[in-house]
Amino acid sequence: MRVSVAGLIALQGILALGACLRETFPPPDGGSLDDDGAPGDAPLPLDARVDAPLSGHDEDGDGIDDALDNCPQSANAQQRDLGEVNNGREADGVGDICDPDPDLPGNSILLFDGMYAGLVPGRWVATGASASGDSLRLDRDSALISTSSFPAHVMVNISASLTSVQQAGNAVIVASNYTSSASFVGCRREVTSMRLLYGSNPSTAAPPFSPAQEIWMEILANAMQIDCGTAVDDGQWIALATSTTSLDAGNAAVLTTGSPALVHFVVVIGRP
DSSP: OOOOOOHHHHHHHHHHHHHHHHSOOOOOTSTTTTOOOOOOOOOOOOOOTSSSOSSSTTOSSSOOOOOTOSTSSSOOOOOOOOGGGTSSSSSOOOOOOOOOOOTTOEEEEEEEOOOOOOSSSSEEEEEEEEETTTTTEEHHHHHHSSSOOOOOEEEEEEEEOOOOOOOOOOOOEEEEEEEEETTEEHHHESSSSEESSSOOOOOEEEOOTTOOOOOEEEEEEOSEEEEEEEEEETSSOEEEEEEOOOOOEEEEEEEEEEEOOOEEEEEEEEOO
């Protein structure tokens, strides 16, 4: 078969365009922009919060402003929210990578604070709190309590780090359903252990951590079950779970014992 010079030029142009498109569009799963591991990656509709004013801050560094990010604490440049759609339901606006119930609609981000602006007036009640760069510093034995009361079905996720020499009793606590110092559900991350605070519960061993190491802590709560987990930096995720039948609505809180701590972010996600 003979191919004209003009035909070769046209073919080269098509191949060049194809190469350009491969560099322009997101790669398939396994590429550097895949943030959920799900098959069939595709651009998603804009997040429902697209009309929110920009915050000027990008906590997770994925290129999406916190005010628009459907997972402001977890990098997901593609903003994928396909779990509900793949199950024949409407996307709920919480990205798959941080959605505690990715296949169920009805989740929503009730609170996100990247702490970059210090203590935002009207959002928190705090003791011993002060701005510290891109974080909020809590002095030892201090508390950071949201002013909003959230439903009993929530996920509370924080990132924090202790700042002083470690010794027994130094800890950070993330709490949900907080109504008083004597009434809350909390995940306590100590120097050498972790425990779920709800009445009297056993503790479980956890790797020790040092000052400046980032602690991720999370509570998943619904009416009948509380799941609590933690990790240091990118290390092993350690989970605890206990059953209860008397979980009430309340505030989100971060508490410190024995050591000052830096709080890097707090997010509260409502669950159906």
